[in-house]
Amino acid sequence: MIQLIDIHKSFRNKQVLKGVNLEIKRGESMVVIGGSGCGKSVLMKHIMGLIWPDRGRVLIEGRDIASCSRWELKEIRKKFGMLFQGAALFDSMTVGQNVGFGLKEHTSLSKEEIRKRVQEKLQMVGLPGIEDLRPDELSGGMKKRVGLARAIAMEPEILLYDEPTTGLDPIMADVINELIIRMKEVYKVTSLTITHDMKSAYKIADRIGMLYDGRIIEVGTPEEIQNTQNPIVRQFITGSAKGPITEGACL
Amino acid sequence: MRKILEKIGEQFSRLLAEAGRLSILFGQAVVGIFSPPFRLEESLLQMEEVGVHSLSVTLITGAFTGMVLALQTYIGFKRFNAESLVGTVVALSMTRELGPVLTGLVVAARAGSSIAAELGTMRVTEQIDALTTMAVNPIEYLVSPRLLAGLVMLPLLTALANIMGITGGYLVSVYILGANSLVYIRRTFDYLTYQDIYSGIFKAAVFGVIITVVGCYKGFYAEGGAHGVGRATTGAVVMSYMLIIISNYIITALFF
Numbered sequence: 449m450i451q452l453i454d455i456h457k458s459f460r461n462k463q464v465l466k467g468v469n470l471e472i473k474r475g476e477s478m479v480v481i482g483g484s485g486c487g488k489s490v491l492m493k494h495i496m497g498l499i500w501p502d503r504g505r506v507l508i509e510g511r512d513i514a515s516c517s518r519w520e521l522k523e524i525r526k527k528f529g530m531l532f533q534g535a536a537l538f539d540s541m542t543v544g545q546n547v548g549f550g551l552k553e554h555t556s557l558s559k560e561e562i563r564k565r566v567q568e569k570l571q572m573v574g575l576p577g578i579e580d581l582r583p584d585e586l587s588g589g590m591k592k593r594v595g596l597a598r599a600i601a602m603e604p605e606i607l608l609y610d611e612p613t614t615g616l617d618p619i620m621a622d623v624i625n626e627l628i629i630r631m632k633e634v635y636k637v638t639s640l641t642i643t644h645d646m647k648s649a650y651k652i653a654d655r656i657g658m659l660y661d662g663r664i665i666e667v668g669t670p671e672e673i674q675n676t677q678n679p680i681v682r683q684f685i686t687g688s689a690k691g692p693i694t695e696g697a698c699l
Numbered sequence: 700m701r702k703i704l705e706k707i708g709e710q711f712s713r714l715l716a717e718a719g720r721l722s723i724l725f726g727q728a729v730v731g732i733f734s735p736p737f738r739l740e741e742s743l744l745q746m747e748e749v750g751v752h753s754l755s756v757t758l759i760t761g762a763f764t765g766m767v768l769a770l771q772t773y774i775g776f777k778r779f780n781a782e783s784l785v786g787t788v789v790a791l792s793m794t795r796e797l798g799p800v801l802t803g804l805v806v807a808a809r810a811g812s813s814i815a816a817e818l819g820t821m822r823v824t825e826q827i828d829a830l831t832t833m834a835v836n837p838i839e840y841l842v843s844p845r846l847l848a849g850l851v852m853l854p855l856l857t858a859l860a861n862i863m864g865i866t867g868g869y870l871v872s873v874y875i876l877g878a879n880s881l882v883y884i885r886r887t888f889d890y891l892t893y894q895d896i897y898s899g900i901f902k903a904a905v906f907g908v909i910i911t912v913v914g915c916y917k918g919f920y921a922e923g924g925a926h927g928v929g930r931a932t933t934g935a936v937v938m939s940y941m942l943i944i945i946s947n948y949i950i951t952a953l954f955f
Binding site for chain 1: 835
């Protein structure tokens with residue numbers, strides 16, 4: 449469903465991605481792991497056309513997004529929902545307006561119908577009755593859940609999660625993990641999650657890929673990754689201070 | 700020598716790149732105004748933000764500028780017995796120059812900085828990216844309504860500043876300096892033409908575009924967290940001031 453082919457990207461002479469190849473199948477939950485600052489978020493932003501590659505192609509359902517017109521790109525983006533690392537809620541709006549924003553922009557639903565859909569999505573993420581609160585009145589975990597409610601309001605086919613459990617306490621992190629699993633089971637969404645939280649990765653992933661030094665160096669099921677012989681992946685998943693990564697340039 | 704030339708060339712190409720990006724943003728925002736969906740609600744909100752919230756500071760600036768202008772002109776003109784022309788000078792100065800320029804500078808400091816800070820914060824907290832991922836064009840959603848607000852509200856604010864300035868000048872001249880009320884009013888309007896008023900209003904519209912587009916541009920391309928937002932805000936005010944002062948001369952020299 450999503451293919452990244454030979455993606456290269458540099459920022460101010462620093463090459464972040466050096467030929468990333470990755471395929472995500474329909475209905476699959478793919479997790480990309482990697483150290484901080486290794487380009488995971490940059491990789492994810494390529495899929496939505498928020499960043500364009502210097503070289504390489506991004507295919508969504510076989511279609512190269514670089515060759516799409518503005519209108520076609522808009523239609524492709526409607527298939528996506530994205531949960532940002534900091535939730536990226538619009539702070540000039542209430543929670544209800546945030547969750548209902550996509551519906552107001554892209555559907556002809558009445559205000560009452562949008563209100564009902566917003567209530568339903570907030571209920572789904574375990575936060576009923578907070579429509580009138582403002583984002584600055586929410587805790588970090590609540591913001592992420594509202595961000596998720598906003599991402600699923602348009603009932604997308606593909607969900608992208610950018611560090612969904614970072615900065616949350618272990619219980620709230622697990623609540624988010626459960627919600628991600630539920631999205632896959634209930635809505636059959638295809639998803640890409642980027643994280644360095646291995647507990648979360650093992651729980652939500654069908655397959656895990658590791659990004660290191662600008663490339664995906666290994667892809668496998670959670671079991672395969674746990675039993676990998678690759679010393680770089682091994683060091684990352686065990687969280688050891690000694691090993692090939694700490695001798696490299698990425699971390 | 701070569702290094703100096705390289706440095707100058709680098710600065711010049713950076714300036715050209717910035718002018719290019721600013722022009723592209725302006726062009727896309729203009730297209731956004733005329734393309735559906737028409738964002739009336741957002742535009743009205745921005746008109747309130749740019750116009751209504753700048754009203755008190757603009758009115759006070761206009762009134763006191765007219766008052767001090769009357770005072771200074773009276774002192775100067777008294778030396779060659781031309782006190783009766785104070786009203787004319789106040790009216791022409793306010794409508795042609797001080798009204799639009801001071802309103803532009805005041806709004807640049809108040810609303811231009813606020814636009815840059817708001818959009819800058821939206822950029823660094825990924826809210827602008829969130830708009831894009833939700834298939835909403837951020838330029839059409841954020842920049843076009845602000846541009847329209849600047850274009851509409853600056854001429855209105857300038858007209859009010861002119862009225863306040865002329866009234867302030869009248870009050871100082873008549874009640875403090877002892878001028879004859881009837882003569883002052885006659886002198887005010889005897890030499891004031893429609894072109895004086897139009898030229899000031901036209902300038903104000905141009906300044907409205909400059910303030911909002913520069914504010915949006917600086918905020919839209921802010922990077923580097925809180926420091927970046929601060930830099931964008933300062934940059935927006937400085938750039939707006941420079942462009943207002945320079946374009947004011949060019950418009951006056953070319954058209955009026």
